[in-house]
Amino acid sequence: MYVKSLKLKNYRNYKSGFLEFQQGKNIIIGENAQGKTNLLEAVEVLSTGKAARAADDKELVLWGENSASLDLLFENKGYEESLSFEWLLKEPARPGMSGRCQKSIKVNGVKQESIKSLLGRLITVSFSSNDMKILRDGPKYRRDWLDSMAMRLKPSFHDTVSNYNRSLLQRNKLLKTLSEKARLTVQDQDELYVWDKQLAKFGTLIIKRRLQLLSELLPIAERFQSALSRESEKLEIDYAFRAREETSEQSQDDIAEEGENSDSTLRSLDEIKAMEDLELAKMLLKLMKERRWLELRRKQSLVGPHRDNLIFKLNGAAADHFASQGQQRSIVLALKLAELKRVENEIGESPVLLLDDVLSELDEKRAALLLSCVSDKMQTIMSTTHLTAIEESWLDKARIMSVQQGRTSLHLNQV
Ligand SMILES: Nc1ncnc2c1ncn2[C@@H]1O[C@H](COP(=O)(O)OP(=O)(O)OP(=O)(O)O)[C@@H](O)[C@H]1O
Ligand SMILES: [Mg+2]
CATH class of the missing domain: 1.20.1050.90 (RecF/RecN/SMC, N-terminal domain)
Structure with missing residues (x-):
């Protein structure tokens, strides 16, 4: 299973954007606050129907605009499928706004009643620094x-x-x-x-x-x-x-x-x-x-x-209380890798792995364990602020795209 392309319109800080992905490794590179997380979030929204970071869907619409949309093509067991999500507001979006947000979802061009119909189609497993909340938050x-x-x-x-x-x-x-x-x-x-x-x-x-x-x-x-x-x-x-x-x-x-x-x-x-x-x-x-x-x-x-x-x-002691920072990172990594394996076993193929700037959070040993779990067959979309943390062997096989202020382009060395 892999994502082929993603089209964004007025989504978060993207006025408009179109990206093509390859089956194996994909890297999104950009400085802070350029739109890397927003991009991975867009894929996740089409997979789970929900933006984990957003308290409300209205947050997803570009400020100043009344509507936003995402269109994604993916391949599943040799068949191409499409997923679309559209959000409509009565007034232009602004941070912290209230009011209704009308949603419309399409699977393979056919309008769906509920976000539930997105589930079980494009299967993703995501891992970001936000996941430390599994241990630290409520x-x-x-x-x-x-x-x-x-x-x-x-x-x-x-x-x-x-x-x-x-x-x-x-x-x-x-x-x-x-x-x-x-x-x-x-x-x-x-x-x-x-x-x-x-x-x-x-x-x-x-x-x-x-x-x-x-x-x-x-x-x-x-x-x-x-x-x-x-x-x-x-x-x-x-x-x-x-x-x-x-x-x-x-x-x-x-x-x-x-x-x-x-x-x-x-x-x-x-x-x-x-x-x-x-x-x-x-x-x-x-x-x-x-x-x-x-x-x-x-x-x-x-x-x-x-x-x-x-x-x-x-070892018998409550981890949120007694584990060191490094041990806490290891636990979250172990949990996420277990999730990846469990999902893989269930669907009988590789889910799409979304890695949001996690390598910078992990030391060499942990990063190596994570990367060793990613087979060539598994599509990975990874965001990073710099390529130095990523092994040569990975970079050689990866499609690298840059993002700057909500605009995407192929990375210089791949044009
Ligand atoms: N609805 C919206 N309209 C316009 N801009 C938005 C909206 N939602 C979020 N943004 C902005 O999008 C920008 C990019 O956010 P994003 O989290 O994708 O950055 P990033 O590239 O992942 O940065 P970092 O490396 O710091 O994690 C932020 O400056 C954020 O304020
Ligand atoms: Mg980010």
């Missing part, structure tokens, strides 16, 4: 990393997550309304129970999928971590059920409010892994019931995968 970043991988492997997981998020929104709204009442009627409780069941149903599917994916990723990541540390570091990943831990964070009053047996449904991670879907859904429902008063007081849902976390450990 739990949401870790959950999103896992969920987005799950969606790439199985596009129908997108529906599960959307259904869960919609139910969560509705349930939180209802909790807010009910929290203002002095007493809940039977009808109120029934209404809440409808959303409890939705949350438990879709929540179970999300938790199970995450646990399954983690168990597939961990042995691969463990091997990479071990190779990077001369067999001296063992990587572990734990899935933390916040609802299970909530008890230790609550005041004694809350526990009393919830009843003395509030711990009755709490199980170990291994037990949860072994649970049937129905059993896990029942456990979530029971936890929701036990946390009900606390939820009403906080006006938010406290039980479910939206609260969970991943804990990385090196």
Whole structure:
């Protein structure tokens, strides 16, 4: 699978642009703030339907313009396919603007209803310095990393997550309304129970999928971590059920409010892994019931995968806390390489690898491990500010393009 060409119009800092890529190695070179990340982001948007850096799609439209578009051609198992994305605004884009952004997506020229139809077509794995957030940022970043991988492997997981998020929104709204009442009627409780069941149903599917994916990723990541540390570091990943831990964070009053047996449904991670879907859904429902008063007081849902976390450990110690900067980089590299291998195994061919200025972040040994995982068959689009960090053997085979202030051209030595 490889990207053949990309056309940009009013996308980020690109007024207009057209790039052709080769099947193997491609390098985008440019100084800071010229548009390297924006270019890789454009490919990722057409692969995942989402710009990871942007809080809102309106950010993608060139400031001063009302619309933006991307058109991409790629080859998949010998067939050429096209993906297009268009954004329309009511008024010219500017930083931090509000208002609606109309999106339109086409696959092979045919208009699609939802971004879901982009998933599972052009499969990418990206790696940028931003990925250090997997270790350093809040739990949401870790959950999103896992969920987005799950969606790439199985596009129908997108529906599960959307259904869960919609139910969560509705349930939180209802909790807010009910929290203002002095007493809940039977009808109120029934209404809440409808959303409890939705949350438990879709929540179970999300938790199970995450646990399954983690168990597939961990042995691969463990091997990479071990190779990077001369067999001296063992990587572990734990899935933390916040609802299970909530008890230790609550005041004694809350526990009393919830009843003395509030711990009755709490199980170990291994037990949860072994649970049937129905059993896990029942456990979530029971936890929701036990946390009900606390939820009403906080006006938010406290039980479910939206609260969970991943804990990385090196030789038994929490990595975000105890690992050195270099060890943290190794962990993220091991995780990303595990992701690459897992995606490769699943689709039975090489995904497109997007490397955004990562070589400058890695020392020689780590960079060599990364490059050794990139076969000639795998299309790689790599951005960099200078070519010196890249091995000769790579440069010889690469198509090199320059970007300057949102304009692209073939690099001087390749014209
Ligand atoms: N919607 C937009 N309209 C116009 N310019 C934008 C928009 N969004 C981002 N930019 C600008 O695009 C420029 C290039 O950003 P980008 O992140 O691609 O740079 P880069 O080449 O990756 O730089 P670095 O080497 O520092 O990472 C930035 O100056 C940014 O402010
Ligand atoms: Mg950048």
